[in-house]
Structures are given as C-alpha cells and as structure tokens.
Amino acid sequence: MIPAPASGPDDRPPVSVLLPVLNERPYLRDCLDSLLSQDYPNILEILVLDGGSSDGSVAIAESSGDIRVRVVDNPRITAAAAMNAGIAVAKGQIVCRADAHTLYAPDYVLRCVMTLLETGAENVGGPMRAVGTTNFGRAVAAATSSRWGIGPGVFHYADRRVEADTVYLGCWWLKTLQDLGGYDETLLQWAAEDQELNFRIRNSGGRVIVDPSIRSWYFPRETPRALARQYHNYGLAKASTLAKHGRLPTWRPLAPAALVLASVTAAAVGRGWMRVAIPAGHGLACAAVALRLGADPEVTPHRVFAAFEICHWSYGTGFWAGLWRFATGRGFDSRPVGHR
Secondary structure (H helix, E strand, O other), X not given: OOOOOXXXXXXXXXXXXXXXXXXXXXXXXHHHHHXXXXXXXXXXXXXXXXXOOOOOHHHHHHOOOOOOEEEEEOOOXXXXXXXXXXXXXXOOOEEEEOOOOEEEOOOHHHHHHHHHHXXXXXXXXXXXXXXXXXXXXXXXXXXXXXXXXXXOOHHHOOOOOEEOOOOEEEEEEHHHHHHHOOOOOOOOOOOOHHHHHHHHHHHOOOOEEEOOOOOEEEOOOOOHHHHHHHHHHHHHHHHHHHHHHOOXXXXXXXXXXXXXXXXXXXXXXXXXXXXXXXXXXXXXHHHHHHHHHOOOOOOOHHHHHHHHHHHHHHHHHHHHHHXXXXXXXXXXXXXXOOOO
C-alpha cells in the first residue's frame, strides 16, 4: 500500500537519500556535489552512512556546507548494515539509495519519485550506466554494458521502462523497507544485499521497475585484479542467495557457472584438443565481440577481451566456491575480508 504523500514543496513526498561510505575519498566530493544539485524540491536529508573510513571521507562530508548532509556512524561496516542504519533514522517518506562511485543527473531524485508514483512499484531505479576514466576502466564499461558481457540483465542496458529482477541502487517508500525488515546483513555474502532485497520484493508480489529516464553514471573497477575480486564476490553473493532461499533470483549466474564446470570436466575427461575446446571457443566469442566494441576509438579490443574473460571466469568460480562453502557448512562473509 502506497502511503499518502506528506505536504511539502509542490506537495511532493519528502525524500531521504542514503549514501553508504567506506573510504571513498576519491569519489565522495563529486558524488555529494551531484546530490546537492538535485532539482527535487523536498530532499530532507542526505545521510552519509560511514563504516569507519580512515581516508578523510568523513571530513569531506562534514565540510559540504549544506545542513542536509549528515554523517551517521555504521559500526557494522557493510552496505547492508549502512542501509539499515539509515532506514532506522530516515525522516523522509521515500528513501533513495546512492553510491559514492556514482554521479547523478540533476533530475535523478525527481525521476525516481515520479516513476515510483506513476507505476505503484515497490522499487524503482535506472540502468547501471558504466563510465570508465582509464583505458581499462573504459574497457570494463564497454564489456559490462553489453549483452555478451552481462547476459539478459536489463538493468544494465534498458532503453525503456520495464519490469526487472533488480535495478541499480533503488528508490522505495520507507514503509516498504520497514515492512520487509530491511536488508539482510547476516546470512548473505557481502554485496548480495540489493539483489536479495529485490528478490524478496518480487517473492511477496511486488514489482521492481527500471526506467532509463533515471540517469546516473557509475565508475567501474579500473584494474584487472579489482575486477576479478569484484566478480568472484558476485558469484559468492549469488550462491549465498541460493543457500538462503533455495532458488536463484535469475538464471544468469548459471551461465558462467556452466562455463567453469564444462571446462573443468572437459579438461579432466576429454582427449586431445577437446580438453581445451570450451575455453577456446569462449575466448573466440569474447574476441569477436571485443573487436566489435573496439570500433569505439576510446575502447581497446584487447582490454575488452580481458574484461570479458575476467568477469565470466571470476563470476563462475565464485559461484562454485559459494556452493562449496554452503555444502561444507563454512558459511559466507557478511563483511569484506579484513573487516570482520
């Protein structure tokens, strides 16, 4: 049930923006500037939910010069815990999640609220538009914006308003999040929180809508190592959701998992060239798509090829590692390693 909007400027519902932060100094100033430039007339607060930053991120937030920016301690560190801390103190009727690695169009919050009101959906958001700032970062952006790179994940490249299994970030009525019990910060691998929350929304009969008029620009990982760690963790995250719910939110993780399983099986029992046929075929397909994407003068094909290979193999191995954890009773890392 959608609450009746509270009165405010233009009678639009008041909004709380929740921004989880942990050592985001290189990105935070520009992120906050874009949030403070929003044209929505009733943003009550921008809560910077800090998980113990040691790089000066808190000082940047505190020096914003805008009384709407408020730092909230997040002693439990993770993004899921940060969102729960923000939900507990948010004053707005509507909650918009933000990410420090992202810049927001001036009408971002306005479009979120309009889509929420017009569709009656439980969660709305825009596509995850990746923009690289280095040679490898631009290759990652190209790879993760393509269907070959990411599969049928419409929240990466939707060109019209459509129902989806998840969205980038999100915007909800505060009551929706409260009724769901907030984010799961104990049973899941860290970074699983968004897709798992949307899974619960859809399981309860709710809808998740992606709308390309909701515009933001995300800065992806800019080194091969960082990308591999991110996608390995994504695989672990999907396995943790499977362990919790007994099924996956979408079949997409099965594609990289099948690639890994089939390749290992062929290497173990195949003969001659059959042992390497699957990874070789996959590599040729990656190369063909990378050459096409390399038509963009800012994107180098060999780096796109590397990004494809890293994403697919890291995701697949992460998924199997997660299933092994579950099968052996080891459990999942609710916090990043080093922040337990």
